Amino acid sequence: MKQYSFSLANEDATVAFGNKLAKVVKPPLTIFLEGDLGAGKTTFSRGLIQALGHPGAVKSPTYTLVEPYEINELKVFHFDLYRLMDPEELEFMGIRDYFSDDSLCIVEWPEHGQGLLPQADIHIEIQYVDSGREVVMEAGTPIGEALLSQLQ
Numbered sequence: 001m002k003q004y005s006f007s008l009a010n011e012d013a014t015v016a017f018g019n020k021l022a023k024v025v026k027p028p029l030t031i032f033l034e035g036d037l038g039a040g041k042t043t044f045s046r047g048l049i050q051a052l053g054h055p056g057a058v059k060s061p062t063y064t065l066v067e068p069y070e071i072n073e074l075k076v077f078h079f080d081l082y083r084l085m086d087p088e089e090l091e092f093m094g095i096r097d098y099f100s101d102d103s104l105c106i107v108e109w110p111e112h113g114q115g116l117l118p119q120a121d122i123h124i125e126i127q128y129v130d131s132g133r134e135v136v137m138e139a140g141t142p143i144g145e146a147l148l149s150q151l152q
């Protein structure tokens with residue numbers, strides 16, 4: 001599948017990238033966000049969730065694992081699995097129910113939920129480069145591929 005690589009010079013650029021993706025996302029959709037602590041996964045998520053129409057803050061659901069949003073008709077679930085100790089915890093929270101036909105799921109640290117998460121439609125990896133960031137984005141499914149092809 002086609003890979004998109006680009007740099008994000010500062011925090012504003014990361015937020016703008018989230019804003020841009022908001023223009024093409026529609027459910028059902030699963031986005032995996034990879035990259036070290038502080039890479040900008042939550043910053044990107046904030047840009048995406050706020051551009052979808054959420055007026056308030058977007059905080060990392062580090063302790064609760066998931067933060068739900070209801071934005072107009074759209075259900076958005078923002079996961080942060082950094083503190084997930086045992087993937088079985090995902091079973092207990094009924095993880096499968098979140099990934100439904102009418103939801104957008106954004107997952108930070110998806111590697112911690114390996115084997116229990118559905119396939120991602122879009123993979124985004126953010127890496128530190130000098131004082132900015134470098135992004136590699138790739139579709140994981142035909143749905144993701146179709147959405148990414150709408151980006152300019």
Ligand SMILES: Nc1ncnc2c1ncn2[C@@H]1O[C@H](COP(=O)(O)OP(=O)(O)O)[C@@H](O)[C@H]1O
Binds near residue numbers: 011036037038132
């Ligand atoms: N493109 C960028 N270049 C430099 N700093 C950035 C960039 N994007 C975000 N940041 C900064 O890096 C940090 C990212 O934090 P956060 O989004 O919480 O990361 P993560 O969720 O990946 O742990 C914030 O302090 C933010 O201001």
Ligand SMILES: [Mg+2]
Binds near residue numbers: 041042043060080108
């Ligand atoms: Mg985060």
